[in-house]
Amino acid sequence: LSERLGGVFDRLTKQGALSAEDVKTALREVRVALLEADVSLAVARDFVKAVEAKATGQAVTKSVTPGQQVVKIVHDALVDVLRGAEDPGTLKIDNPPAPILMVGLQGGGKTTTTAKIAKRLKEREKKRVLMASLDTNRPAAMEQLAILGAQVGVDTLPIVKGESAVQIAKRAKQQATLGGYDVYMLDTAGRLHIDEVLMNEVQAVRDVATPRETLLVVDGLTGQVAVEVAEEFDAKVGITGVVLTRMDGDGRGGAALSMRAVTGKPIRFVGVGEKMDALETFEAERIAGRILGMGDIVALVEKAQETLEAEQAERMMKRFQKGLFNMNDLKGQLEQMLKMGGMQGLMGMMPGMGKLSKQIDEAGFDDSVLRRQIALINSMTKKERANPALLQASRKKRIAAGSGLEVSDLNQLIKMHRQMADMMKKMGKMGKGGALKQAMK
Numbered sequence: 001l002s003e004r005l006g007g008v009f010d011r012l013t014k015q016g017a018l019s020a021e022d023v024k025t026a027l028r029e030v031r032v033a034l035l036e037a038d039v040s041l042a043v044a045r046d047f048v049k050a051v052e053a054k055a056t057g058q059a060v061t062k063s064v065t066p067g068q069q070v071v072k073i074v075h076d077a078l079v080d081v082l083r084g085a086e087d088p089g090t091l092k093i094d095n096p097p098a099p100i101l102m103v104g105l106q107g108g109g110k111t112t113t114t115a116k117i118a119k120r121l122k123e124r125e126k127k128r129v130l131m132a133s134l135d136t137n138r139p140a141a142m143e144q145l146a147i148l149g150a151q152v153g154v155d156t157l158p159i160v161k162g163e164s165a166v167q168i169a170k171r172a173k174q175q176a177t178l179g180g181y182d183v184y185m186l187d188t189a190g191r192l193h194i195d196e197v198l199m200n201e202v203q204a205v206r207d208v209a210t211p212r213e214t215l216l217v218v219d220g221l222t223g224q225v226a227v228e229v230a231e232e233f234d235a236k237v238g239i240t241g242v243v244l245t246r247m248d249g250d251g252r253g254g255a256a257l258s259m260r261a262v263t264g265k266p267i268r269f270v271g272v273g274e275k276m277d278a279l280e281t282f283e284a285e286r287i288a289g290r291i292l293g294m295g296d297i298v299a300l301v302e303k304a305q306e307t308l309e310a311e312q313a314e315r316m317m318k319r320f321q322k323g324l325f326n327m328n329d330l331k332g333q334l335e336q337m338l339k340m341g342g343m344q345g346l347m348g349m350m351p352g353m354g355k356l357s358k359q360i361d362e363a364g365f366d367d368s369v370l371r372r373q374i375a376l377i378n379s380m381t382k383k384e385r386a387n388p389a390l391l392q393a394s395r396k397k398r399i400a401a402g403s404g405l406e407v408s409d410l411n412q413l414i415k416m417h418r419q420m421a422d423m424m425k426k427m428g429k430m431g432k433g434g435a436l437k438q439a440m441k
């Protein structure tokens with residue numbers, strides 16, 4: 001697959017902005033990659049369409065091919081879709097005893113995952129956890145949970161023969177309350193496939209326990225089936241999150257994307273083996289890389305972007321050291337500030353800028369101001385940017401009108417530029433002795 005993609009990317013080597021053609025060509029391969037990773041057809045199609053609209057016209061980073069650029073855009077979009085909960089590893093388990101309901105098909109990894117999560121809560125969050133098996137169909141399943149509990153040092157609810165799932169759930173709740181547990185986990189029975197009886201049972205248990213979290217455990221290798229299961233459980237029981245198991249296998253985990261797209265529920269953990277510590281917090285970046293299978297290209301584009309930024313910063317620094325600071329430099333600074341999340345941060349870091357930083361703060365600067373200032377500079381001619389002294393009243397009016405702003409806005413910008421240029425000149429002189437270089441390191 002990588003070879004095939006390599007071929008496509010070699011053919012797309014023009015620089016500049018991504019043309020519709022570039023994007024289409026690269027996305028055709030991306031679509032195949034998604035399908036090979038087991039992303040469902042409809043999801044792959046919608047995803048590719050969304051990326052197509054977003055990518056066309058975007059700039060191509062120097063020393064990167066358009067095809068590579070598209071892959072990076074796809075990767076970032078994948079991460080966006082996959083990232084569900086801000087903090088997937090943290091379950092909502094305040095107000096003890098907090099019930100966690102584990103649901104899913106038989107063999108998906110529910111019982112194993114229940115014990116893994118219990119172990120994690122005990123070790124990382126110092127929670128007292130009680131586990132209960134509600135699998136009344138298979139006595140062996142109850143034994144299995146008890147054995148795992150003993151193994152990880154987590155209590156399990158004593159087994160009482162002949163109880164229904166709902167009765168066990170009630171007893172678990174009681175025991176958790178009396179015993180002062182922080183969390184109690186209900187490991188439900190699974191079926192080989194979805195059926196009415198199972199759903200009714202899970203619903204009844206849900207109504208008794210009113211779980212804080214209902215986690216669906218699905219085999220990450222089952223692709224489309226996993227997505228259908230997720231849809232069904234979400235519709236009938238309502239899930240708060242997903243655990244994907246068997247991600248230690250060869251599968252590329254496309255089910256993760258389909259599931260996010262279809263249910264919108266966050267993926268919280270991934271199971272990566274049979275051992276009790278083989279549970280990882282879900283990481284969107286990691287899974288995105290795996291689904292796309294083009295980690296090398298993504299890393300390459302990221303590196304190119306970093307290099308380019310470093311080069312730009314270096315160039316700017318050299319100009320500053322010479323005491324040069326025109327409107328283009330100011331624009332570069334403004335753009336940098338936007339990227340770094342505001343004016344204050346950057347000014348605060350520059351020596352001698354403390355006072356200016358305070359002024360800026362008092363003037364009530366925010367991102368929209370930065371954007372407007374950049375627009376003003378964009379409306380200037382090349383000559384005017386190099387030498388703002390050329391700006392006469394009539395041109396000022398035009399420039400302000402051209403950016404939908406007032407002349408006073410432009411005057412403010414010019415004043416700020418002058419102050420900064422003065423500062424640069426002083427620092428440039430300082431810099432001759434190496435002080436600036438030192439200070440700015």
Ligand code: GDP
Nearest residue numbers: 106107108109110111112245246271272273274
């Ligand atoms: P349940 O029927 O949903 O309760 O599934 P189990 O927890 O009994 O798991 C079924 C089998 O899958 C067991 O042999 C587990 O050891 C295995 N299993 C569960 N999670 C994982 C995983 O993340 N990776 C691997 N390789 N095996 C797993």
Ligand code: MG
Nearest residue numbers: 110111135141
């Ligand atoms: Mg089980």
